[in-house]
Amino acid sequence: MDDQNKNLLIATALSFAVILVWFLLFPPPDAVEDPNAPTVAETGIEATGDTASVPQSAPPPTGAGADTAAQPGVADSASDVPRVQIDTPRLVGSLSLLGGRIDDLSLKDYTETIEDDSEIVHLFNPAGGPSAYYALYGWAPGAGLTLDDVPGPNTEWQLASGDTLTVDNPVTLTWYSPAGLTFRREIAVDQDYLFTVTQSVENPTDGTRRLAPYGILARHGEPVNAKNFFILHEGAIAMTDGELTEIDWGDMTDLPPAPGLGAQAETFPVTENGWIGFTDHYWMATLVPSPGTGFRASAKYDAGRDIYQTEAVLPTVELAPGAGTTVTTQLFAGAKEWEAIREYQENGIERFLDSIDWGWFFFLTKPIFWVLHELNLVIGNMGVAIITLTLLIKALLLPLAYKSYVSMAKMKELQPEMEKIKERAGDDRQKLQQEMMSLYKKEKVNPASGCLPILLQIPIFFSLYKVIFVTLELRHAPFFGPFQDLSAPDPTSIFNLFGLLPWGAPDPQSIMALIFIGILPLLLGISMWLQQKLNPAPTDPTQAMIFAWMPWVFMFMLGGFASGLVVYWIANNTITFTQQYAIMRSQGYKPDVFGNILSSFRKKGSDKT
Structure with a gap:
């Protein structure tokens, strides 16, 4: 059962990654105009x-x-x-x-x-x-x-x-x-x-x-x-x-x-x-x-x-x-x-x-656009409207997410015990499975309960991507500072000192864009990494390595996506982290995320010495 749950989670994550790779390899081409053509x-x-x-x-x-x-x-x-x-x-x-x-x-x-x-x-x-x-x-x-x-x-x-x-x-x-x-x-x-x-x-x-x-x-x-x-x-x-x-x-x-x-x-x-x-x-x-x-x-x-x-x-x-x-x-x-x-x-x-x-998910894209449109009319800023929409979506999914976060908190608490079981079982996969199942049953934990919010979020993510990519109202919609078109990729990078210098970032379709990524993809990677620190690490080393790399892979992949979509994902990760952190503390588990991060840096420094 444990392998099945982990396989479901890893398959979901990898499927998502494959789709993102497709977007990266086959993005919508830029308009090509003949500069010498007469008007x-x-x-x-x-x-x-x-x-x-x-x-x-x-x-x-x-x-x-x-x-x-x-x-x-x-x-x-x-x-x-x-x-x-x-x-x-x-x-x-x-x-x-x-x-x-x-x-x-x-x-x-x-x-x-x-x-x-x-x-x-x-x-x-x-x-x-x-x-x-x-x-x-x-x-x-x-x-x-x-x-x-x-x-x-x-x-x-x-x-x-x-x-x-x-x-x-x-x-x-x-x-x-x-x-x-x-x-x-x-x-x-x-x-x-x-x-x-x-x-x-x-x-x-x-x-x-x-x-x-x-x-x-x-x-x-x-x-x-x-x-x-x-x-x-x-x-x-x-x-x-x-x-x-x-x-x-x-x-x-x-x-x-x-x-x-x-x-x-x-x-x-x-x-x-x-x-x-x-x-x-x-x-x-x-x-x-x-x-x-x-x-x-x-x-x-x-x-x-x-x-x-x-x-x-x-x-x-x-x-x-x-x-x-x-x-x-x-x-x-x-x-x-x-x-x-x-x-x-x-x-x-x-x-x-x-x-x-509106696409196949018209039953999601139509209401999502309507809410986004109405929020923009009230707020007057499409970027802030996207963040507000994210808050509303997270509020709607909170009852379901609550059960998931409670389960994750218990799984995080069981992490030391799971490591002990892994050491005792060694290479005996059957014994590992049996002892893990006994532990889950004893502690009344369902490791698969964390997958459902992820699965529900995928159609919402694609629906919002569709809305941002297709609808005219997002075209040339400003956010703040250098972000004056939420339907276009992040225009900042270290190449232009993140928008401080008057020239643009590298072409989103070039290799340089993968190296000199902008502020929004960086914030996305950091927010995904912080959120990941609250979740129990997979016991399988290969799966753990894949999950550890995912925030940084996604950070580079999404550099060429519409900045409005990246704003949504940053807001979603930030709200998810806040919700999960608060719920974990309410369950008696006090995650010391930042302390763990500092400890890991100190450990790496001492290892090098």
């Missing part, structure tokens, strides 16, 4: 190249067969095509009258780095420039119409009203089809990140016309700043009648071929509610048809042109002579802020909060 502002845009393809018509509501259309390439935005400026409290950019594309968008509230001169984050970029990414709308032709008769990505719209798109000033575009149809598009935007696109068409001709409205999000090439880290989903994301689908960038290139589309694709029919788009680490763009509207959602990859594409194609409408129709869809384009996305969900976008990657 959108420098290019003025608008070289030549391919862009998104036009989708096929959707099946009509009556269930008749779908009309198909060719899939031509789309011309890049031309520099001489007029643009309409976009200016809201949180967004700045422009839309092109070529195709009516929303293809130039930046986020006013977010910068690329924490440096004072850092640029704001660019979300959308026009075709022909670097990192092309844009939204466009149009109509797929049905019976009686050709591609030239409906507005698409190459259509040159006319500005009918509005000069700058603002929260209070929508803009209206018009286009008159060679087939005699009149198309209008009104684009509005709210105070955060939601565009409302209202497409209408009138048929003043004497013939019946059939056509299907659509929206497209297109990205040229995989994003250069994609993390490609297994703990985070980046790529296509769709909610289809309550079912969440995530397709990573790498998986999109492996989609099955779609006959007639000239691309690889996966299609999701939606009956009532859904949305589809692309999600990055902190930013997202999503097509959202009106709630209660059926549509066909598609994720595509065109290998020939290296274009990733998501589509929302609404059912084909049939326009009788003199009739018209209006279709309203929405476009989310912005930061994945929990409060903003929650408000959109409350206003009708089904399960929109699931666009944040």
Whole structure:
């Protein structure tokens, strides 16, 4: 029984260590930008190249067969095509009258780095420039119409009203089809990140016309700043009648071929509610048809042109002579802020909060984030909020931890007797086991009771790691002094005199970072070591050696982790040490941790002499 308990504990610790080694060997790569690449502002845009393809018509509501259309390439935005400026409290950019594309968008509230001169984050970029990414709308032709008769990505719209798109000033575009149809598009935007696109068409001709409205999000090439880290989903994301689908960038290139589309694709029919788009680490763009509207959602990859594409194609409408129709869809384009996305969900976008990657432990990550978010609102400092959250978690686990610490106190008291048994048993493992079991039974001690708090803490640890790594609210969140970004590794080291000198620490991915570790990993190692001094040492020499090295191994491993996570672990170790020390004293055992430490140093000094 004793071996089984020790093996359980050592297996748990080693499993944890293996996972940490994985994080160390396969960390999320830093964003790689070409320093010579021109910005959108420098290019003025608008070289030549391919862009998104036009989708096929959707099946009509009556269930008749779908009309198909060719899939031509789309011309890049031309520099001489007029643009309409976009200016809201949180967004700045422009839309092109070529195709009516929303293809130039930046986020006013977010910068690329924490440096004072850092640029704001660019979300959308026009075709022909670097990192092309844009939204466009149009109509797929049905019976009686050709591609030239409906507005698409190459259509040159006319500005009918509005000069700058603002929260209070929508803009209206018009286009008159060679087939005699009149198309209008009104684009509005709210105070955060939601565009409302209202497409209408009138048929003043004497013939019946059939056509299907659509929206497209297109990205040229995989994003250069994609993390490609297994703990985070980046790529296509769709909610289809309550079912969440995530397709990573790498998986999109492996989609099955779609006959007639000239691309690889996966299609999701939606009956009532859904949305589809692309999600990055902190930013997202999503097509959202009106709630209660059926549509066909598609994720595509065109290998020939290296274009990733998501589509929302609404059912084909049939326009009788003199009739018209209006279709309203929405476009989310912005930061994945929990409060903003929650408000959109409350206003009708089904399960929109699931666009944040909560992971398998969503039942832990969601409440942990909510508590952390509320604490930060009250305290005003995310680092202090993490420490306060740790206090709350430890308070919740205290009843369970109490029994564990009482058991550890008794085990610590039995340590001298266990050493005597070990000496008497010598190499006789069976005798050692029997005498240990007799001792445990006599003293009413369960050596396995200390494992449960450790096992419970592992999912909490990973849930908090997920929250810190994934959620936008931790990005660039300051703590104090040199710790101005809790989502980044500790920026201090002996190399910069622990933040006193004005240069940064070594790259977290370099060997130097393993040598010149920062303040937080050092505090972590010390706190783990102190906590370990309260626990009974394993009787097996190999296990004892492994446990003795673990604080220092973890100290180096966690040097490249998000500093917010290291803050949590330091706080957790400190609170655990305090709780355990107090409970041990309440049980009559008075651990002299610091005295033992000094004695061990004196002993080592005398041994050397």
